[in-house]
Amino acid sequence: MTSAHLLRLLRHFSWWHWLAISLLLVLLDYTVLHTSRIIDQRAGDVLLREHAKRRPVSTGVVVVDIDQRSLERMNEAAGSWPWPRSVHGELTDYLARQGARAIVFDIHFNEMDFYRPEHDQAFAETVAAHSNVYLAMALQDSGSGGPMASMIPPAVGVVALPGANPQTRIPVLLPLVMLQHKQPEAMRGGLINFVEDSDLVGRHYLLYKDYQGWRFPSMPARLARDLGWPLPQQGDRILLNWRGAWQHVSYADLYEDAQREQPRRPLMEFKDKVVVVGAAAPGLMDLRLTPLASTYPGVDILATSIDNLRAGDWLGEKPRPVVLPFIALLLGSIAWLFARGYAPTRILYGLLGVNVLVVAIAWWQLGRGVFLPLFAPLAWGWGYFWLCALLAYLKERQQRERAMGMFQRFLDPRVVSDLVANGEINTEVNAESRQVTVLFSDIRGFTTLSETRSPEAIVSLLNRYFSTQVEIIFRHGGTLDKFIGDAIMAFWGAPVNDPDHARHAIAAAIEMAEALVRFKAELTELGHDFDIGIGLNSGPAVVGFIGSRDRLDYTAIGDTVNLASRIEGQTKGVARVLVAESTMLLAQADFSYRDCGLHHVKGREQEVRLFEPGRLGTSGNGS
Structure with missing residues (x-):
């Protein structure tokens, strides 16, 4: 649109008309388009990262990390990855003896090892012997799967919703090694599906997922139910309250401790802690995009969600439309100031002050466990400010040109422009x-x-x-x-x-x-x-x-x-x-x-x- 078109619009629309148009666009965005959601997401990520740096290491959740060092050191004892599953069984026994409250595997056991079935058998028996071991499951986007009635035992924890069909075939990855070796009661666990927001960043974790009349619990929700942790009363997911670091123990170090004939002081105190076993080695490709990093270990995401439910400190999330009155107030104030003839620079400084105040409020609320989507309103405020500044400039230029045209007949043309500008x-x-x-x-x-x-x-x-x-x-x-x-x-x-x-x-x-x-x-x-x-x-x-x-x-x-x-x-x-x-x-x-x-x-x-x-x-x- 050319300046001439803008000038013509300016003659027909006042600041209040532009305010009404802007508020209609805001309402359309917040109810239909949601284009400004990414601003809340990305700006909120900055706060979440800074907030995570200030949160101490969890005292209730420990990560056993299959890191690159473990892949190299375990070659002699277990060969190349994937290791025989009896190795995981030995680690499970060791952690159970150390008094771990729950042992969670962020590893899928859905396929049988046809070349080493005895190792699968040993692992299945070990898991069945300990009622605090939880195995990973995942719903897939495609595939047929097996019928619910024959494939999923009660230990999985799936709930039939009204109208659920027992013959429904659901593409879900289950720890079928347990079923194959006649240990269906050991198939306790939950979904570990990674949840992406609209910008492909993972900020939430599922509590459950409904599929064709069946409700699958997530791993954190299953633990919460079994261990008596409170669950959110509404919604199917939580907004994660991240930590900057985790208690990590190398899988290889822990396995070596488990193999010692003479026990020694453990690498870490595991008594009454939830131990999450998973892979953070880059070569195993379990790295995700999160607010904290573009390659964040999936096992740490699972540990974060479990820890949030354990401590009850997940982030409350206000719905985005709750800020609509604030946007109306902000845009209305800007329009009023421009209509009153305040200089754009003064309004700009005022808007900067509002930004500082809003960020301070968002940070304060984040510390209290509430995430406020206040950044898109600020973006709307800046957009409206620059629109008003442009209109004010065009109006001033129109007045200047009018004054130049009128006064050049009466004054020296060489000084008219300076007089008008001043x-x-x-x-x-x-x-x-x-x-x-x-x-x-x-x-x-x-x-x-x-x-x-x-x-x-x-x-x-x-x-x-x-x-x-x-x-x-x-x-x-x-x-x-x-x-x-x-x-x-x-x-x-x-x-x-x-x-x-x-x-x-x-x-x-x-x-x-x-x-x-x-x-x-x-x-x-x-x-x-x-x-x-x-x-x-x-x-x-x-x-x-x-x-x-x-x-x-x-x-x-x-x-x-x-x-x-x-x-x-x-x-x-x-x-x-x-x-x-x-x-x-x-x-x-x-x-x-x-x-x-x-x-x-x-x-x-x-x-x-x-x-x-x-x-x-x-x-x-x-x-």
């Missing part, structure tokens, strides 16, 4: 009373001159004369009011306030008289009858744009103007330049004056004392 003249200001000095200049002998020359020559002569005189007026800061036939009207003191308006006006009048002498010399014999008279008067006048809707002129009206015109009429036979006593008194120290006595002027009962000004050291300019 706010010294404004087309929106109504007519007002100002202290001004008014100048009238009229040509004498013009009638005689026009009778002896062609119209073209007369027009050329007048244009040359007016150009010279107007240039002098502009150079001394005067405002050209109008041409009245062969007369010029100008004034000082408006639209720009000029405390020395009388001095500047007299200086211009003296220079205009001096320029006339040079001009007459150029005319040779034609200049004999060509002369001017200049009258000046100072006082109050009403100044502003006066006229019809279609044609306005910036002019001065009042008794001060009328007297200046009458003084110009008194110059013939007295002096080229005459000023009223009011003007002389305002610039008494700047010029020399010749007292020309009292004069009776039309429209006034009292006579007016007039003076001929001259440069200091002279006695006037002559008649």
Whole structure:
């Protein structure tokens, strides 16, 4: 959209119209489009990372890490990955002896080891011997799976919802090694599905997942149910409250301890802790995108969710529409400030202050376990601010161009732009009373001159004369009011306030008289009858744009103007330049004056004392 289009829209829409349009867009976004959700997500990630750094290491959950070091050191004892499952059984026995409250495997055991079935058998028997071992499951996006009635024993913990069909085939990865070796009661566990938000980042963890009438618990929810931890009353997921670090124990180190004939002091205290066994080695590809890192170990995500339910410190999440009143208040405040004429820079600083306050509130609430989606509202505020700033700029430019077009007729074009930019003249200001000095200049002998020359020559002569005189007026800061036939009207003191308006006006009048002498010399014999008279008067006048809707002129009206015109009429036979006593008194120290006595002027009962000004050291300019 071009600036011309924006200007046209500006003429038809006020700040409040733009506010209504913006609020409608906000409502559409929060109810249908949700395009600004990613702002809450990404900005919230920054807070979550900083918050996680300040949370201490969990005292109730330990991660046994199949790291790269473990893959290398276990080669001799177990071969390459995947290891025989009896290795996991031996580790399970060891952790159970150490008093672990729960042993959770973030490893799938859904496929049988056809080459080493005895190892599967040993692992199945070990898991069956300990009621605190939990195995991983996962719902897949595709596939058929087996029928619910025959594939899923009660130990899995699946709940049939109303209308559930026992013959439904569900693509779920189960620890079928337990079933194969006749240990169905050992198939306790839950889903470890990774949950992505709309931007593919994992911030939540499932509590359960419904599939065709069947409800599958997640691993953290299954532990919570069995161990008596409280669960959220609403929703199928929790927003994770991350920790910056975990108690990690290398799988290889722990396995070596388990193999020792003579026990030693354990690497870590496992009594009454939940132990999560999983793979963080890069080569095993269990790395996920989370707020904390782009390659965050999946086992740490599971540990975080379990720890959140254990401690009851998962993050409460306010629904995004709850901030709509705040957005309306923020945008309404911005619109009100712009409509009141506040400078955009002041509004910008205020908005920055609001940002700091909002981030502080979000951080404070995060510390209390609540995530507030306050960042998209800030983005809407900034977007609306820049829209208003653009509209204010376009409106100001329109006013500036209007002022430039109007005042270039009255003022020196070289200074109009500076005056408008500095706010010294404004087309929106109504007519007002100002202290001004008014100048009238009229040509004498013009009638005689026009009778002896062609119209073209007369027009050329007048244009040359007016150009010279107007240039002098502009150079001394005067405002050209109008041409009245062969007369010029100008004034000082408006639209720009000029405390020395009388001095500047007299200086211009003296220079205009001096320029006339040079001009007459150029005319040779034609200049004999060509002369001017200049009258000046100072006082109050009403100044502003006066006229019809279609044609306005910036002019001065009042008794001060009328007297200046009458003084110009008194110059013939007295002096080229005459000023009223009011003007002389305002610039008494700047010029020399010749007292020309009292004069009776039309429209006034009292006579007016007039003076001929001259440069200091002279006695006037002559008649």
